[in-house]
Amino acid sequence: MAANLTSMSEYEEYAKEMLPKAFFEFVSQGTGHQDTLRNNLKSYKRYRILPRYLRNVEERTMSRTILGKEVAFPIGLAPTACQKLANRDGECAAARAAQDLNTIYTLSSHSSSTIEEVAEAAPKGRKWLQFYIFKLRQISLDIIALAEKLGFEAIVLTIDFAVVGSRDTFKKYDNPLPAHLSLAILKKYLDSGVLRRGELSDATADWSYIKWLKSVTKLPIIAKGVLTPEDAILAVEAGVSAVIVSNHGARQLDGVPSTIEALPEIINAIGDKVEVYIDGGIRNGTDVYKALALGARMVFVGRPIFWGLCHKGEEGVKNVLTLLKNELDKALALSGCPNVDDISKNNIVHESHYSK
Ligand code: FNR
Numbered sequence: 013m014a015a016n017l018t019s020m021s022e023y024e025e026y027a028k029e030m031l032p033k034a035f036f037e038f039v040s041q042g043t044g045h046q047d048t049l050r051n052n053l054k055s056y057k058r059y060r061i062l063p064r065y066l067r068n069v070e071e072r073t074m075s076r077t078i079l080g081k082e083v084a085f086p087i088g089l090a091p092t093a094c095q096k097l098a099n100r101d102g103e104c105a106a107a108r109a110a111q112d113l114n115t116i117y118t119l120s121s122h123s124s125s126t127i128e129e130v131a132e133a134a135p136k137g138r139k140w141l142q143f144y145i146f147k148l149r150q151i152s153l154d155i156i157a158l159a160e161k162l163g164f165e166a167i168v169l170t171i172d173f174a175v176v177g178s179r180d181t182f183k184k185y186d187n188p189l190p191a192h193l194s195l196a197i198l199k200k201y202l203d204s205g206v207l208r209r210g211e212l213s214d215a216t217a218d219w220s221y222i223k224w225l226k227s228v229t230k231l232p233i234i235a236k237g238v239l240t241p242e243d244a245i246l247a248v249e250a251g252v253s254a255v256i257v258s259n260h261g262a263r264q265l266d267g268v269p270s271t272i273e274a275l276p277e278i279i280n281a282i283g284d285k286v287e288v289y290i291d292g293g294i295r296n297g298t299d300v301y302k303a304l305a306l307g308a309r310m311v312f313v314g315r316p317i318f319w320g321l322c323h324k325g326e327e328g329v330k331n332v333l334t335l336l337k338n339e340l341d342k343a344l345a346l347s348g349c350p351n352v353d354d355i356s357k358n359n360i361v362h363e364s365h366y367s368k
Contacts, residue, residue: 271291
């Protein structure tokens with residue numbers, strides 16, 4: 013009998029065995045010397061949880077409001093390109109899993125399914141739509157119109173993509189992605205030559221782009237990719253409703269801080285003004301706990317969605333999210349916090365505290 017997978021690293025090992033080498037490397041790797049990739053994971057281990065005991069923790073709750081509406085637990089799905097690499101239902105399977113568990117699914121503009129397909133697969137689920145800054149503003153307008161019409165609740169604007177990071181998989185395999193997978197949302201613009209593959213983003217953009225976005229949609233705008241308090245303040249001044257502290261899963265500039273390192277200063281700068289979320293390197297419920305303790309309102313996971321999809325499609329995504337959720341629940345019970353809102357900075361300390 014096949015053994016159950018019991019940790020995120022076992023899901024990752026399974027995917028490594030099952031996926032073609034080029035796909036696995038495309039998903040799992042970062043850029044450059046992979047320093048930020050390693051640091052995203054290691055930084056979580058540098059924090060310790062401070063448990064408090066003898067507090068009634070029998071009844072526990074993980075639900076929270078995010079942009080005014082409830083999620084069952086504060087772990088959502090980050091936008092990642094081409095989820096059909098891992099499973100033939102790709103984005104639709106992952107969005108259904110999120111709908112079933114009552115959390116947020118973020119659809120990438122580089123997805124291998126269309127906006128319409130994902131809206132139909134998970135009509136009642138909470139869905140956000142991510143895109144980059146396209147040179148041609150009509151592309152953004154078309155995508156926004158569809159997102160509004162099909163019930164997406166927010167636009168996630170990824171700001172860390174002036175150019176594509178230096179990824180070895182593209183150098184090594186020319187193009188690691190299989191020919192049958194297209195960028196479904198962008199296909200018509202690519203096929204007609206309006207959008208060129210090498211120019212998926214507008215490198216001339218500045219913060220005024222967000223002001224323009226606000227003038228063309230009533231949907232809340234979330235800036236994804238903030239790593240400094242200075243940019244967090246500029247994002248708030250430009251009118252975003254939330255920011256995601258992210259280094260793109262270490263896939264853009266190698267050498268930037270891990271996201272959990274960057275979080276405290278950003279919370280200090282804007283935490284009382286807008287909601288702050290985080291992604292990058294979250295592989296365990298205690299990582300989620302630590303991010304919440306340092307002030308994040310919610311966390312998002314990227315690669316774990318691929319591992320779940322690869323294992324068992326929709327059910328596999330539910331399983332990886334439930335794994336993280338159950339680990340978070342255990343951490344709540346064992347640290348004296350019956351409600352996620354009870355987790356505070358009193359529950360966390362950096363390891364340097366013990367070497368003073
Ligand atoms: C990504 N990420 C990403 N981000 C984005 O804004 N648009 C996108 O299309 C993609 N595509 C993408 C593909 C793959 C294969 C990966 C691994 C990541 C980044 C993603 O949203 C998120 O920031 C990170 O994945 C979070 O880090 P972890 O959870 O993967 O460590």
